[in-house]
Amino acid sequence: MNLLRGAVRTYAWGSRTAIADFTGRPSPTAHPEAELWFGAHPGDPAWLETDNGETSLLDTLRDDPEGQLGASVRGRFGDTLPFLLKVLAADEPLSLQAHPSARQAAEGFAREDRLGIPVTAPNRNYRDASHKPEILVALEEFEALAGFRPVEESIELMRSLAVTDLDPFVNLLVGQPDADGLRALFTTWITAPQPDLDVLVPAVIDGAIHYVRSRNTTFAAEARTVLELGERYPGDAGVLASMLLNRITLEPGEAIYLPAGNLHAYLQGVGVEVMANSDNVLRGGLTPKHVDVPELLRVLDFTPASDDLIRPTITRDGMELVYETPAPEFAVSELSIDGEHLGHEIDAPSRHDGPQILLCTQGSTVVSAKGGSVTLNRGSAAWVAADEGPIRLAADTPTKLFRATVGI
Ligand SMILES: [Zn+2]
Known part of the structure; x- marks a missing residue:
């Protein structure tokens, strides 16, 4: 380790x-x-x-893939x-x-x-x-x-900004309050000629300024986001698109x-x-970077969903908080050492074989495995190779470790 x-x-x-x-x-x-x-x-x-x-982790994996990644990860993902x-x-x-x-x-x-x-x-x-x-x-x-929000909320937000130029677009969504309506509206905006955007985006920014000044709170965060994005990208259809997405804190x-x-x-x-x-x-x-609108439209999922569907389920398993995600490439959790676990060495739960990356986000802990031990403080990280097996932890102060492993 x-x-x-x-x-x-x-x-x-x-x-x-x-x-x-x-x-x-x-x-x-x-x-x-x-x-x-x-x-x-x-x-x-x-x-x-x-x-x-x-030594670069890349070189280490290349020199010893079996020991570092383990047979099952190599079998599933190759030597990376x-x-x-x-x-x-x-x-x-x-x-x-x-x-x-x-x-x-x-x-x-x-x-x-x-x-x-x-x-x-x-x-x-x-x-x-x-x-x-x-x-x-x-x-x-x-x-x-993140993600297209329920259509009724987007309609309400756009109406709250009281921008006459938005009326036809609001009506489009009212007539088709579903994924197809969102696709039609987003496509219209993202393919709109620049002169149209140069009129519409500033009108929406004006609406957001009035909304923020009115001290109305329902969509205060959304209106501020329109202003912030509009300030940096004054003629960008992304400013308009922000009104259709979940604004998450x-x-x-x-x-x-x-x-x-x-x-x-x-x-x-x-x-x-x-x-x-x-x-x-x-x-x-x-962004000033390459934008390929037709390809983006091909991959986008327009299904509206509230933000709780974008937040993963978090389950507690003893000292481990597990973020439930379906991707086979990774599994993510947080290990907390606190209370009765302080002051002596404990076995960390081990749900996956394969390598682990540990990142300390709070406190300080000694991490031990077959390949020795290291001390992690806030902001430092450790690599635990597959052949170093499960880890043990010892901390004297409340400590949190972020852990990434390969998914199941
Ligand atoms: Zn991304």
């Missing part, structure tokens, strides 16, 4: 303080730090701290770690996006290969042949847009699970994200 140093990714939407504070480095940092990757992604693998210096764990710190909104299903990803990857689009080209949608289900667990309060420990086809945008906050090891993203706006 080794300490695992994550790879810091700097993007413009990141934070100069959150990841540095979390990992105990000086802040503010020179560049906004957006993500901290713990995984074996070829683009930016994490690093194992060994007696002989640092099928998931990627990230700490994500968003000071600004991320792009509006969705991810393809396994079948869509396989087909899309093959199609773009046939068309001769290089895998690294900016207009390439499918950089690998895998789906990309993801779960986000809030470490601090986290704001997101997660408290620490709460989560959202984003299956294939779910339209989402992270707005602000710090969280831990675990996803299948894929780069397949179809963007719908709120």
Whole structure:
């Protein structure tokens, strides 16, 4: 077992303080730090701290796949770690996006290969042949847009903004208050000529300003989101689309699970994200990056659902809080050492074989396994190879460990 140093990714939407504070480095940092990757992604693998210096997790898996991943994970996913764990710190909104299903990803990857689009080209949608289900667990309060909300609520929100220019679109939804209506409306907006958007989006922003000033509370968060997105992307159809999506605030420990086809945008906050090891993203706006509208429309799931359907069921199993998610690539839980467990070594529950990534989010603990022991403090992580087996934990202060393993 080794300490695992994550790879810091700097993007413009990141934070100069959150990841540095979390990992105990000086802040503010020179560049906004957006993500901290713990995984074996070829683009930016994490690093194992060994007696002989640092080794990339990617190289370690390549040299010893059987010991690191175990026979069953190798049999199911080949010689790669099928998931990627990230700490994500968003000071600004991320792009509006969705991810393809396994079948869509396989087909899309093959199609773009046939068309001769290089895998690294900016207009390439499918950089690998895998789906990309993801779960986000809030470490601090986290704001997101995710999934089309029940249609009646979207109608009520748009009426509350009192924007005459929205009337035909409200009427469209009133006439067809279901997934087909949402598809028709979203398609109309996302394919609208720019001059139309340059009139409609500012009108909606005006409506949101009046709404916020009126101190009306029902849709205050939604109206503020329209303003924030509109300020950065004044003619972007994504500002309009935000009115159709669940506006979710997660408290620490709460989560959202984003299956294939779910339209989402992270707005602000710090969280831990675990996803299948894929780069397949179809963007719908709120970004200067490549946007492929027809392909996005092909993968989107327009089924309206309230936000509690996007939150995974969380079950407690002794010291372990399990986030129930269906993706085979990963399983996510939180181990808490508290109360009677403090002050002596205890066996952590072990539901999965295969490797584990442990990330300490609070307190301090000694983690022991066959391959020795390490001390984890807030912001530090460990890699437990498959052949190192179940872990034991010892802590003197209340401690929380985030755990990612391969799913069943
Ligand atoms: Zn996503």
